[in-house]
Amino acid sequence: GDSVTQMEGPVTLSEEAFLTINCTYTATGYPSLFWYVQYPGEGLQLLLKATKADDKGSNKGFEATYRKETTSFHLEKGSVQVSDSAVYFCALSDPSGGSNYKLTFGKGTLLTVNP
């Protein structure tokens, strides 16, 4: 079945540091890939997405590139801010996996950015 593996952290960085959160996936077909962010006390928000190989999703300074050859979708940001402190979830949607409505989530990575 489909699966998503992401570094669990926690990750603690100083403001303006470079961020990478690794995410790799296993899927039977050609999935769409997503990063969601969950700020304390809130629901999940879509951060960025990519629907096919070599697509790059970007938003709010975050980027991730869909790499089919390495089955990866690593999240990066060049300079993090305190306000980026949150839990980040990598997820995939695989229409060939039997259900078009299921998202498969990674376990989440808690990011804390210190001033």
Next chain:
Amino acid sequence: DTEVTQTPKHLVMGMTNKKSLKCEQHMGHRAMYWYKQKAKKPPELMFVYSYEKLSINESVPSRFSPECPNSSLLNLHLHALQPEDSALYLCASSDQRNSPLHFGNGTRLTVT
């Protein structure tokens, strides 16, 4: 502001109570979802409604009963819950298959 509205934000209920969680979206999305999220874990899918019909039930215990009165509303009726059902319950919607989900901010449920 989130475009998916959930009420109440917090709910404390006893094991013999009956309560309902409510979710509303006005984005015209035709798929709506209930997820359960325990602390420090990813959300777990419970139910999916597509065009107001139950499409997926992830073997959820019958003490959780979903209802979709119309395309904008989704309810989750709760009865005879257990303390282990305490969690954040998230509603989400999407406009088509494989589209990103839009989540509400959730209802924090505590069962005493």
